[in-house]
Amino acid sequence: MKTLSLTPQTKVLVLTGAGVSAESGVPTFRGMDGLWEGHRVEEVASPEGFAADPQLVWRFYSLRREGALEVNPNPGHVALAKLEERLGDRYLLATQNVDGLHARAGSRRMLAIHGELFQSRCEKCAVPFADQKTYFDTLPKCETCGGAVRPHIVWFGEMLNPRHLEQVGEFIQAGGSDLHFFAIGTSGLVYPAAGFVQIARSVGAMTWLIDAAPSREFASQFDEVIVGKSGEVLPFLLGERSER
Ligand code: APR
Numbered sequence: 652m653k654t655l656s657l658t659p660q661t662k663v664l665v666l667t668g669a670g671v672s673a674e675s676g677v678p679t680f681r682g683m684d685g686l687w688e689g690h691r692v693e694e695v696a697s698p699e700g701f702a703a704d705p706q707l708v709w710r711f712y713s714l715r716r717e718g719a720l721e722v723n724p725n726p727g728h729v730a731l732a733k734l735e736e737r738l739g740d741r742y743l744l745a746t747q748n749v750d751g752l753h754a755r756a757g758s759r760r761m762l763a764i765h766g767e768l769f770q771s772r773c774e775k776c777a778v779p780f781a782d783q784k785t786y787f788d789t790l791p792k793c794e795t796c797g798g799a800v801r802p803h804i805v806w807f808g809e810m811l812n813p814r815h816l817e818q819v820g821e822f823i824q825a826g827g828s829d830l831h832f833f834a835i836g837t838s839g840l841v842y843p844a845a846g847f848v849q850i851a852r853s854v855g856a857m858t859w860l861i862d863a864a865p866s867r868e869f870a871s872q873f874d875e876v877i878v879g880k881s882g883e884v885l886p887f888l889l890g891e892r893s894e895r
């Protein structure tokens with residue numbers, strides 16, 4: 652298997668998806684056939700779903716909070732945190748995962764582009780705050796204005812934080828042909844994250860896909876495709892070589 656050679660100029664942008672947390676025991680959305688307790692995931696992960704049945708949505712996210720607290724980062728998360736230690740500001744992680752496992756493994760230069768499971772926000776005040784609580788019966792209300800409190804998650808049909816996209820774009824532009832772009836454990840079905848590879852290619856970056864079962868269509872967009880579990884591939888791929 653190939654290993655990543657680092658030079659003093661190398662910059663690394665990593666995009667992670669649900670597959671990176673699979674070995675920790677967090678189920679991938681599409682691995683559940685898009686269904687949760689018989690509900691389509693869009694029903695419990697959309698503004699329309701929250702407006703129609705906030706109790707159901709909070710039950711879904713309360714169970715996910717409970718589940719995420721029971722699992723731990725795996726060697727894939729740890730290998731990425733170690734790579735960040737070596738590269739400093741020449742490293743950026745954009746994760747689609749909301750489970751907090753990258754941060755628990757030590758990642759800091761990280762954008763949680765789909766939101767954070769352990770944050771909530773008032774629909775009106777819109778300021779996110781740390782929240783590990785579960786809400787199965789009583790729904791949370793904003794202490795300031797009494798408005799409905801929702802999970803701080805980017806739901807289907809919602810925009811990503813424009814600042815996050817700007818930061819990714821600036822990092823890619825600055826990296827140019829010194830950039831290595833890694834997509835890891837993501838099916839490449841959800842935009843705009845699925846489009847990062849094309850932006851990276853347009854500046855001459857080297858592009859890598861690491862996935863246990865990549866689709867042919869997504870894989871065809873990358874220079875290197877490594878088929879395997881991220882917890883097994885990443886420690887080897889990222890740990891073998893040191894900076895020259
Ligand atoms: N190692 C590497 N890849 C894996 C592993 C593993 N151990 N297990 C599964 N995979 C791969 C699958 O082959 C698949 O390509 O991870 C990918 C998971 O794909 P999805 O479930 O579609 O997850 P993701 O791409 O993160 O979804 C994007 O869509 O569901 C919404 O907002 C949610 O952030 C999510 C977004």
